[in-house]
Amino acid sequence: MRASEMRRYISAEFDGVRVAEASGDSFFLYDPDGDLPPARQMPFATIVTGDHYDDVSKLDGRDAYRLNIGLTKATYTASFGDPPTDYAAEDTLMPHPTYASQYWVCVVNPGEATLPTVRALLAEAHGYAARKYANYRRRAAADG
Template identity: 45%
Template sequence: MDEVELTQYITTSLAGVDVVEKDGDRYFFYDPGEQAPPDRRFPFATLVTGDRHDQFSQLDRTGIYRLNIGVSKETFRSLLGPEPFSPPAAGTVSSEYDFTAIDRWLPHPVYGSMYWVSVLNPGAATLEMMKSLLAEAYEMSSRRQGKTT
């Protein structure tokens, strides 16, 4: 699944999703009717295509992108273990995780401590779980927005 197919999957299978594109990246918001004030919105998932925000995943490699999904603490721990994840020190990757690995669930290299998971180029190994995690993040976002509108 490439970035276009993934974007199409998210926008056609989850109702009320607004996509904001910037610098080749996509930010997915639950916002039916685009009624939420921009400063009150937070993405439930992002699709990042380059090293503009961090270099841990080496996203400037040809054809490589990273899907990031905000999940619950329980889901994060069921995927990646009970230990809280601390982001690597600035400029270094001294972690048990290979953030350049393709089609494998990882903590987000910067926002893992906030229960964001990531996968580079989701494929056969992660596709079904990706659908489930996107649905969870979408549901969490819709509930959160319901409390703020």
Template identity: 45%
Template sequence: MDQTALIQHLRHLYPEAEFLEHGGTTFVMYDPDGRLPPERKQPFVTVVPDDAHDTASDLSRPGVYRVNIGVSAETYRAHFGPHPRTGADGLVDTGHDFTVLDTLLPHPVYAPMSWVCVLSPREGTIAALRPLLDEAYTRSVRKHAQAHPLRGAAGTLPG
């Protein structure tokens, strides 16, 4: 699945999410009523097309992009064990090859904050990622509801 198709798929799955594109990177956030100031908006998914943020994944290869998903600490540990520490170069040392395509990996920089990633996922992989995407979305909805309790029952997962 190419980057454009993935973003369209995410728009379909999470119609209440806000999609902000900046410098080629797409940030997917939950703020349906627009009450959060920009500095408080936190993405639950990002789609990164280049090496502007880090070079660990070698995103300069043709057609390669990275989807990043913010999951809970428990989910991260269930997939990868204890959270790694960031090294002097700003990257984590997990023993993973961060350039491999279509494989769930710890994020090369944000793994200590429970972020996972996949480079250029295929459609089947996107389907397998759905529980992680839903978890990230639900966590974002919950955080928004805690900050704005009058929001009500909106922001539930689509069927």
């Protein structure tokens, strides 16, 4: 699946998604009312198309992108043991090279081997973002 197809999939499949773009990359936020303050704007998934944040996936100079998905601690720890050493491997779900400690995973060029898992993880990440948003709104309403 190409990066443009993955962008369309995430935007169409999940409600309340706002997409922020920077340097050709996409950041998918759960913000159904478009009013989250900047301090609360944490994406549940990102698509990175180059090596401007890190170079471990070796995205520059090839037709590749990295899909990053923020997971709950429970899902992350149930899925991964030792971190991989090859962050450039394609169609392989692995801990994120920088944000693994914050329970993020990534896939370079998701394809047949990983798409079913990627879709399930995106749904879970979106649901988690929606729960965090609802909690934020309840707290804000209670604080008046």
